Amino acid sequence: MKVGRVLLWGGVVVGALVLVVWLGQPGESQPAGTTEIRKRPKIPPPDIANKGPYPKAVVDELVFNFGAMSAGEEQSHEYVIRNEGEAPLVIRPGRPSCKCTFSDLEEKTIPPGDSAKVKVFWRPLAAATVFLKINPVLTNDPNNAKIELIIEGVVETLFAKDPLDEWVLGTIPREKPTELTALIHSTILDEIKMLEFTSSCDELKVDPPVPLSKEELKRLGSKSGYRITAKLFPEMPEGHFMEKISVRVDMHGERTITWLVQGNRPGHFHFAKTSGMGWSPNKRIVRLGRFNAHEGKTAKLFLYVTGLGSEELKFLDIDSDSEHVKTSLGPKLPGGGQYELKFEVPPGSPPVNRMLENSAKVKIKTNHPQTSELKFTVEYISI
Numbered sequence: 001m002k003v004g005r006v007l008l009w010g011g012v013v014v015g016a017l018v019l020v021v022w023l024g025q026p027g028e029s030q031p032a033g034t035t036e037i038r039k040r041p042k043i044p045p046p047d048i049a050n051k052g053p054y055p056k057a058v059v060d061e062l063v064f065n066f067g068a069m070s071a072g073e074e075q076s077h078e079y080v081i082r083n084e085g086e087a088p089l090v091i092r093p094g095r096p097s098c099k100c101t102f103s104d105l106e107e108k109t110i111p112p113g114d115s116a117k118v119k120v121f122w123r124p125l126a127a128a129t130v131f132l133k134i135n136p137v138l139t140n141d142p143n144n145a146k147i148e149l150i151i152e153g154v155v156e157t158l159f160a161k162d163p164l165d166e167w168v169l170g171t172i173p174r175e176k177p178t179e180l181t182a183l184i185h186s187t188i189l190d191e192i193k194m195l196e197f198t199s200s201c202d203e204l205k206v207d208p209p210v211p212l213s214k215e216e217l218k219r220l221g222s223k224s225g226y227r228i229t230a231k232l233f234p235e236m237p238e239g240h241f242m243e244k245i246s247v248r249v250d251m252h253g254e255r256t257i258t259w260l261v262q263g264n265r266p267g268h269f270h271f272a273k274t275s276g277m278g279w280s281p282n283k284r285i286v287r288l289g290r291f292n293a294h295e296g297k298t299a300k301l302f303l304y305v306t307g308l309g310s311e312e313l314k315f316l317d318i319d320s321d322s323e324h325v326k327t328s329l330g331p332k333l334p335g336g337g338q339y340e341l342k343f344e345v346p347p348g349s350p351p352v353n354r355m356l357e358n359s360a361k362v363k364i365k366t367n368h369p370q371t372s373e374l375k376f377t378v379e380y381i382s383i
């Protein structure tokens with residue numbers, strides 16, 4: 001089955017950027033806490049030398065393009081400022097081009113013939129197709145009073161997955177498995193480490209992920225990626241289903257990527273509700289409502305079954321996660337393959353809220369050759 005693909009790409013949004021500028025002498029390490037945004041008092045520019053001898057500020061590389069990186073990732077780059085003049089060069093931080101930047105530099109003096117490193121850290125907080133940030137350094141060089149150190153590049157989401165969140169399959173065939181294909185790929189990472197792949201039920205099998213070929217990566221514009229293939233087998237219980245595929249990967253740390261798989265499996269069992277109850281046929285939810293625990297509650301579904309021929313339907317095993325929810329199959333009714341299916345909370349059962357995530361789950365094993373299992377959810381409140 002071909003499933004529509006939706007790529008998860010970063011929008012064309014110029015994201016907030018965390019930039020840190022640190023200036024120090026060669027060989028000094030990054031100061032602690034440089035990735036925290038802090039307010040720093042405004043530092044006035046140094047006095048410009050008005051007579052010789054003069055300092056001379058020289059920077060060979062003013063613009064650094066880091067290419068592409070992911071939102072939330074931190075990178076850094078060192079610039080070097082040389083003093084090729086005859087007097088000491090004084091450098092101080094200027095006002096960066098965005099409010100989310102700061103510098104730990106108060107003032108540095110570079111002797112003639114010496115140099116200082118300017119280390120810039122940045123951590124984009126959102127995707128941006130293009131951004132450019134300026135980090136000025138103020139000097140006392142009359143011919144180069146403000147040095148603009150520029151970083152530029154593209155910020156992308158760390159990975160894309162296709163489809164985005166889920167497969168909505170509609171009605172799946174009874175005769176053969178339904179095949180699903182998903183992609184995980186990254187324009188940033190040279191490698192994605194696949195750690196584990198699982199599904200939420202036995203009828204949904206996930207094959208070992210296969211690395212994407214060079215041709216596929218080129219078509220996607222990505223550096224690395226995997227193809228995940230899963231098969232949904234006809235043994236999936238009848239009715240509406242919602243299952244999950246999960247893959248655990250290492251991409252700048254471990255994370256779990258999931259897809260929902262939902263649809264409907266037609267079958268040989270059909271149901272009709274009777275009065276005094278609620279019934280959701282797609283999800284097979286029996287709703288008993290609110291009742292007195294001392295009195296209990298009973299509800300019945302009419303069950304019509306095909307595919308058994310002359311053989312009568314039998315329940316081989318009934319498994320309920322609540323000892324107070326009883327399920328039973330009545331005798332075959334006149335006029336074909338029709339039965340009564342009874343759900344009961346016996347009188348005297350304890351008061352309980354069995355709604356939503358606390359609902360009771362019932363699994364029934366049958367003698368039907370094509371439908372060996374039926375699943376129901378039972379909701380009620382007894383007081």
